[in-house]
Amino acid sequence: MNKHDIPDELKQKLDEFEVDVPDIPLKKSLSQRIANWLYAPAKNPVDLISKQWTPLTIALLPMIILLCSIPLLFI
Amino acid sequence: MSSNDNIQVEELFTTYHQQIYQFTYRYTQDEALSYDIVQDTFIKFQKYQMNFDPSRSHIRTFLFRIAYQITMTKLKRRNKFKKLLPFLYEQNQKEPVSLEEKITIRTTLQQLPPEQRAVIIFTYYHDLSQKEIAAILQIPIGTVKSRLHSSLKKLKDLLEVDDDE
Incomplete structure (x- = not known):
């Protein structure tokens, strides 16, 4: 079995998944990586409050609040 | 690394980076991750290019193999983080x-x-x-x-x- 054995209808569906390739430099840039990480979609924190109270979450929450407040020291 | 090696890597990058991005994006459906994997693939290629034997496989196969291995490693690492810190990740499957x-x-x-x-x-x-x-x-x-x-x-x-x- 190979590509040519795929039914036309399925080929049409597969063709619908087009990918636009962004400009990617060969060299890695630290700032770009940080930007990618920062702009990656994150979960809505409101959902966290309503659904995600596990013992681990509760234990880590003070640490997260502390880390998030570090930038405030530089204001 | 010699300048010849650099030129070769740049040529390979120009030829294959789009294919590698398209594969990783279709596989992971994560734009930022795919972007990183493309760059990491060529960094790893520079490191291990002496292992490439043109008589055994095509350069495209070699690059795809590196990209696939990096993808697997990153996804495994991400899954570990997801288990450890689930609230930091989107949970698309529950939407x-x-x-x-x-x-x-x-x-x-x-x-x-x-x-x-x-x-x-x-x-x-x-x-x-x-x-x-x-x-x-x-x-x-x-x-x-x-x-x-x-x-x-x-x-x-x-x-x-x-x-x-």
Whole structure:
């Protein structure tokens, strides 16, 4: 079995998944990586409050609040 | 590293980075992750290019193999983090999905088991032979054939495509 054995209808569906390739430099840039990480979609924190109270979450929450407040020291 | 090596890597990057991005994006459906994997692939290639034997495989196969290994490593690492810090990640699987969304090819590909997804992407979108796919995934050709068969069957079922063509 190979590509040519795929039914036309399925080929049409597969063709619908087009990918636009962004400009990617060969060299890695630290700032770009940080930007990618920062702009990656994150979960809505409101959902966290309503659904995600596990013992681990509760234990880590003070640490997260502390880390998030570090930038405030530089204001 | 000599300037000749640099030129060669730049040429390879120009030729293959789009294919590698397209594979990783279709596989992970994560733009930032795919971007990183493309760059990491060529960094790793620079490090291990002496292991490449042109008489044994095509350079494209070698690059795809590196990209696939990096993808697997990053996804495993991400899954570990997800288990450890679940609230830092989106939980798409819990979001309600409309019927229209369910039958799109993007959603359907994500529903395939990862090993079947890789085989169908390499076969259809990259026109690779079963021998090349076996070399990339480090599995026997027979396994590639069975995974391709299973993935096509599952795709037809999920997308409600007739089998009689």
